[in-house]
Structure formats: C-alpha cells, structure tokens
Amino acid sequence: MTPGSNIPLSVARVTVDVTAPVRLDVSGLLLTADGKVRSDDDFVFYNQPNGPGVTHRAASGATPDAITVDTAAVPAAIEKIVVTASPDAAGTTFAGIEPTATVRADDGSVIATFTPPPLGTETALLIVEVYRRNGAWKVRAVGQGYANGLAGIATDFGVSVEEPAAPTAPVAPVTAPMPPAPVAVAPVGAPPVPAAPAAPPAVPGKINLDKGRVSLRKNETVSLVKGGKPLTRSVKMGLGWEPAWNGRAIDLDASVIAYGPDRNMIDACYFGRLQILGGTIQHSGDNLTGDGSGDDETITVHMGGLPPEVTGLVFTVSSFNGQKFTEVAKAYCRLLDAQTGEELVRFDLTGSEPKTGVLMCKFIRQYSGEWEMTAMGDYVKAKTVRDLVKPAAQAL
Template sequence: MTAMTPGSNLPLPVARVAVGVTAPVRLDVSGLLLTANGKVRSDDDFVFYNQPAGPGVTHSASAPGGGDTITVDTAAVPADIDKIVVTASLDAPGATFAGTEPTATVRGADDGAVIATFTPPRLGTETALVVVEIYRRGGAWKVRAVGQGYANGLAGIATDFGVSVEEPAAPAAPAAPQMAPPTGPAAPLPAPGGVQAPPVPAAPPAAPPAPAAGTGKINLDKGRVSLQKNQTVSLVKGGRPLLTSVKMGLGWEPAFRGKDIDLDASVIAFGVDRKKIDNCFFGKLSILGGTIQHSGDNLTGEGGGDDEVITVHLGGLPPEVTGLVFTVNSFSGQRFTDVAKAYCRLLDAGTNEELVRFDLTNAEPRTGVMMAKLIRQFSGEWEMTAMGEYVDSRTVRGMVKPAGKAL
C-alpha cells in the first residue's frame, strides 16, 4: 500500500478498481467521465447517487460508518474517455472541509486489496473536492492524487466539467396551483438529459464581498486581451481550450537613456502541492523534456520587441505540472524604478498572434517581479492571471518561495 501525496501517481495493477472516500462527516461522492478536452460527453457521464451507473463506472452508497465508492472497470471504459475524476462534497449545507480531512482508498475491486490511500492536506473553505483521478497513459491506467477544492460545491465541479446542472428555482409569487408540490425536503430540478442534480447548498446569509478592482475573468473569443493587475483570462477560444504551443514574451526598456538594464526572464513550474518541479532561465534553456524553452539572455534590454521569450508547449506538459509563474529579475541589482515599459505578452507560437498583454505600471524599487501565472484547471484548460508583484530577489532561485505562495 502507498500513501500518496498531491500530484503523485501510480500504475494500477488490476483492471477493476474501487475508490472509496471516507470522512468523519457524511460525504456525497461522484465520478465524472472526461474526454481529452476535460469535459463530459453528456450528462450520462456524471455518475452519482441519483445516477449510479455509467459506461464502465458505477456508484455505490456507503454502509453505516463507511463512505461512498466509485468503481471503475477500465476495460469497459469507452475509448474516447481519457480519465475518470472522483469527487467528494459535504452533505451538510454551508459546511466546509476546514478541519475535516477525507481519505480516498483505492482497492482492487475484486479482491479488496488496498493499492493506495490519499488524504488531501491544507483544506479550508472548500465545499467540494476533486480527490483522485483514474487516467490513461501510454495504453495503461494510472491513479493520480489531486486534492483540489471548489468553494461552490459539487454543482460547481459538475458545471466546470460540462454537466448541465440547474439550481433550485427561487420562490415565485403565489399563483393558481398547477399541481401539488412534493412533500418532504425540497427536490432539485432535473438537469437537461434527465440527470437529477445534487442539491446546491444554501448560500451563507451575508452578502459576498464585492470583487476587488481589476479582477474578473474573460476568454479569447473577442481577440487580444489587455489585462490589468490581478485580472484573469481563460485560455479558451470558441469553447475549446488552448492547448497548442504559446510564447511568453517579456520586454523592458531603460528608464534613462544611455543606461543598460540587464534583466532576466524565467519561468518556474509547480505541482499541485505548490512545490517547485523545475525552472527555466538563461542558465537552463530547456526543461521538462523540451516542453518549456528559453530564448537566451538579453544583457541590455535594447532593441524593439520582446527581450526574452519563453516557449511553452501547453499540450505536452507533464500532468504533474499544474502551475507556471513567469518572473523577471535584475541580476546586477538595478531596481525596477530604473525600468520603463516592462510588459509580458502571450502569443500563439504557430501564428505569432498576440493573445494577451499585461503592461506593468507603478514600478517599485525592488529587484524581482512576478509578472504572470498560468494555472491548469481540472477541466483541462489554462488560465492566465496578471500579477505584477514585486519582491527583493536578483535570481530566479529567490523567486520560488513567493511564487509558490502566490499560486
């Protein structure tokens, strides 16, 4: 038996596995069958207590004191299904996972032998989790520990993966009765395709805080996006996630004529647990099997266009890479108040079309800045967020800790 950590994976020794999820409180456990684009094919691929069977995947309710189980028969999973994610949500309305650590136990479905266990760490305001996933890789099946949380319950996970889920309708004004209302607890409305969605927990009575200035999320459907600090763009165009190769161009100019500025652009790759997997910079121009490549060092910042370019093959990144943070450092110790027109921009590497731009303003007298981050969502798409957060560090090594905290 192996105790897994976030992002770790293991080969499955048997074709049929059962994933049970237990906790000190009642959980609702479900399984979603996802294609290579990170979405279900239809609502039939959502397996939970109201729809306990799907192609190659079944749900079984818990016995007293136990947890619900998702059983996967990998030999019966359709060929166009890339992975099955196993999720858990809290049954009590308004409850969070803070102080409640669920444990997933992966067993052989036929002999009951324990293959692995996983307990997600550092849980807080999450009300639902993607706990583990069973996925194909090179003709074989593996299990990966995930532990990623959602604040809007199982309905949030379901809609993120493409399931049509309708929340219960708000009470309407009295009208002539059409039919007798159901007795007992309020029933959720059936979603399209006949799936009766799990009830959505009631929101807390206090109104949520207004979003901070500059925040919000958009996609690429309307062309190039200009981001402000802390704003996020989903790298989706026409409903399809961008999984081709992209370039992150970083540029700057001296604030004072005749003064060279030697800045270094880098990217740090992180896993689910926010631990560094590798970093790419002028001293290490290719990492992760060539899926991330650096153009080389620019010593002055002179010349038009991007000063340094980092190419990322999004579709080829190892699955354990879930976050990328792009940084710029002043190796010679000059402060960013000596820099003008610092920016980063994301381009389609195939067409050189500019997709996203972030112009850095209000420089601080420090030697390092986190320009932007790319985060892989569990639906498979990537999101880019403009950061513009300054730190005191002349090398990428000193950026790892603050970058991990910023993910």
C-alpha cells in the same frame, strides 16, 4: 495536498469524508477513459447510494457525508471516481465555506487531506478523485469549481441533468427562507439592484480569448481558450522593460520555471539554459541593456507539447547585477500567437519596489485540460532563477 497533487493508495478501500461549515450534497461519479459515466447508474448520491464498488454515506450527527471506494470491486472499464460536493441550501456559493476532503483507510487512519484555495461564485466542486494508473490506484486533489451547480458537473460527465436535479428540488422549499445567504446583505439596504454589480469582482477577469486581446490587471485571470477549445498551438511570452528616468542600462533576465502538481520544480528556462522539456520551451537569449522598443526577451512555449507532469509555469524577471525595479520603467509581459504574432494577452506592471526580482505571471493547467494565465506583479528578493524557485512555487 495541494491542487493537482497526487499520492498512491496503499489500501484497496478508502473513504472520502467531506466536511464544511454548511450542510453539503456529496456525490461520486464513476468515469470511463473518455471522462464520462456509462449511464446514470454511475452517479452515486444520497438518493442512489450504491454503485459498483462505490457507496454514499449520508451525514448523521457528527458523521460527515462520505464516498467510499472499494477499488477491488470497481469495474475494469472505470478509470476514476470523482468526489463532488455542492451546498445543500439553494443558491449558496462556496465563498468562505471551502470544504475539506479527508481520505481515510478502513481503520480510520488519515491518508490525505485537501482543502481547495478560497472560492467565490462556485456552487459545485470537484474535490478529489480516486483514479487508476498503470494498474495502481492513486488519489488526486482537484478543487475544480462550477458556477452552474450540480447540473454543470452532470453535463460535463454525461449524467442526465434531470436525474441529479430532482433530489435537490424538494430541499429548496425547506431552505427557501434562507436565501438571505447569498442575498442577505443586499436586501437589508433597499437597493438590492446596486449590490448585483458588486458580485462579479469576486472572480475578476475570468474571461477567455474569444473577444480579442485581453488586458489584465494584477491578480486577474484569463482562460487560454478560444472558440471553446483550449489553446494548444505555440505561444510566445514577450517580456520588456526600459531604464527609468533615462538611467543607466538595465540588465534584467527573463525566465520561466516549470512545476509539477506538488509545486516541485521540474526545470527552468533562462539565458543560461535556452531550451528545456525536449524543446517545448525555448528562450530567445540574454538582453544586456533593456534599450529599444519591443520585447527585450521572449520565451516560446509549445502548449500542445508540454509534458503532462507540468501543471504550472511561472514567468519571472530578475536582476543578476542587483539593480532594483525602482530603476526600471514600463515593464510588461504579453502573450503572442507564435505563428501569427497576434497579441493575445497583455499585463503592464504598475508601481515598483526596491527589490531585484518580480513574478510577472503564471500559467496553471486546469483539471479540464485548459490553461489559465494570471497576472501577478509580485516583487521578491531574487537575483537568479535559483532564488526565484521557492517564491514562485509558493505563488502557485
């Protein structure tokens, strides 16, 4: 499975095994429609292994930690059971030790497996969720990380922080000699302090819009959140370019491809299809030369109106006539507030390759509902939107 993808469950009872190269604390949270537990009794973990329809199995020998969900016994008020994990050793992050969730039927047969993409400073993780939709049960891959450990998850879902924190406290002294895991390399060289600044680049550019315009570099990410609230108003993605070295007119085409949770293309908006998804995405029309200052083409996205099945947007530029990006100068994309015209995020493409397409940036809908924008700048062989569908999907 990939992040955000889901599959229906054909059996009433499933077990989610969670494995990793290190010992884990695995738990299950029973959530109502508002995304909260009803009480601390809906938090199932090794010190409280039984909940209504949900049980915890502690690791033993070759048997991993697991959460079992008997959907027939889950209370009607519960809409989803989220399976979480955190490293048992205090202070350890998931960098390089990404866990794998294996969903099994009672007979041991594998229904699905999911390993999240590479992680960094996360110390707790929502791995998968078993959820109810229109009377049927499904399982969804999540992969949402928290840098503030189990306490961060508890706070988000309404569990008293003291309850989940207490079980881990006795473990910390046992593993206290092992803090070398996060600090090991630094203490070897006497100056551990210089090592601290090296940590932030592990999650480059993970910022929001609170401090004004954000300038991104390749592979950096900004959370489209302002004042603690996800961006739901209309935005414009402006894309611009100029002919290089006073060369001939350059005819490039900007487009955006919308994807679902399985990286399946839902629709594409470009010069030949100026409006998609009920008008929630609109294209300004074709620019045939690239001459002049300002945006050459714009794509408006009504963020609050995007259908829930859309979980990814990839903005691209391609050359239908085969002109390569070595003939293009000053290519960029910038995100604007559609109402005020305020520039929110900008990414200037640096370097070039003799190819006919480029993946400029992508929007990914997070498990919590907000969107994140990541600068890409990846060159591909593509002249049309159809050529871009596969490489864009692979980049999600």
